[in-house]
Amino acid sequence: METRVFTCIRCPMGCELTATINDNGVITVKGNACIRGEQYARKELTSPLRVLTTTVRVIGGTQAMVPVRTKGDIPKEKIMDGIRQLKQIQVKAPIQIGEVIVENLVNTGIAVIATKTVQKRA
Numbered sequence: 001m002e003t004r005v006f007t008c009i010r011c012p013m014g015c016e017l018t019a020t021i022n023d024n025g026v027i028t029v030k031g032n033a034c035i036r037g038e039q040y041a042r043k044e045l046t047s048p049l050r051v052l053t054t055t056v057r058v059i060g061g062t063q064a065m066v067p068v069r070t071k072g073d074i075p076k077e078k079i080m081d082g083i084r085q086l087k088q089i090q091v092k093a094p095i096q097i098g099e100v101i102v103e104n105l106v107n108t109g110i111a112v113i114a115t116k117t118v119q120k121r122a
């Protein structure tokens with residue numbers, strides 16, 4: 001049996017959740033004020049997901065870095081691999097907000113997009 005306590009991040013109420021998985025794999029959740037908390041706790045125990053936000057180097061831009069994020073959630077255990085992949089990348093200015101920087105980050109099927117426009121240096 002394993003018990004974990006964490007804060008639900010699905011809304012600003014931030015309910016404290018206690019999730020227990022017994023030896024047969026049955027999960028019980030307490031402390032949630034709504035069904036979304038239970039769903040979040042189950043996901044956290046079985047396959048936690050996160051949006052990755054970081055920055056990527058820019059060549060010839062008015063800024064040296066452009067902020068980026070994954071277009072959706074990726075498995076939490078892939079976050080560090082994703083950061084390593086993005087550290088290797090340089091993109092040429094200009095870059096438009098929403099532009100795809102990487103199509104398939106560390107084989108998750110999830111794209112990485114720019115979250116800010118960077119103009120070309122004059």
Ligand code: SF4
Pocket residue numbers: 008009010011012013014015031032033034035036037038
């Ligand atoms: S359990 Fe429901 S009410 Fe509580 S923080 Fe999560 S989403 Fe919000």
